[in-house]
Amino acid sequence: MHIILLGPPGAGKGTQAARLVEATGLVHVATGDMFRENVRGGTELGLLAKSYMDRGELVPDEVTIAMLRERLDRPDAAAGSVLDGFPRTTEQARALDDALAERDQAVDAALLIDVPPDEVRARLGGRWTCAADGAVYHETNNPPAAAGVCDGCGAALTQRDDDTPAAIDRRLTVYERQTAPLIAFYESAGRLVRIDGARAPADVGADLLAALPTASPEVD
């Protein structure tokens, strides 16, 4: 089963992906996390990605699609995945369909977490993340037990370079222009489910779980 989490920056895709992965055993594939790992590792891909990410722009399709294909080829993704942050353009959505068709698989559902822009700004302005284990916190909505310290592993929490007001505004504009058209793309294919994301994480998570298909569709 391959599930896509769609939604604006800060909608809670990462937060909810962690819950879905725990409930389903599917692997979490987050292109933003993969780029950030490369940035931390100082790789050529990381240097390239950082120049786009810090401005709130998308990393070019060619690079992103190649990285995603390589990730789906790994054995732990054979049974399926929770795709968080991919696809983000129509070209990426088509490439994903092609990559999965080569494996006799398909996108089973695209789950849209709907959150208005003002809520996005409030969420991203207060987000703190753990670089060691990927846990995501919010200074008021979901604070760690001790300020600045990850509950799970004790590492120091940090704020992302692209969570500045200017980069958040740019990410919202890029989302509307380049990613929102995917809502119609998956709706016309009968694969879109809309979830109201402006509620408590547990309520959003319950609806997402309930929206999961019970069996994979046949691939022609």
Ligand code: AP5
């Ligand atoms: P990426 O890392 O994917 O960022 P994003 O889509 O902007 O999403 P975020 O990670 O900011 O938010 P989220 O929806 O995961 O929310 P979260 O759960 O953290 O991408 C970063 C960059 O990488 C892109 O800008 C681009 O440059 C590049 N990139 C990545 N993929 C790409 C692709 N496919 N193509 C090209 N470029 C790509 O929650 C946010 C905050 O809200 C947290 O503090 C959380 O605790 C809190 N929160 C969560 N849920 C709730 C709730 N229900 N109520 C209250 N607070 C909540």
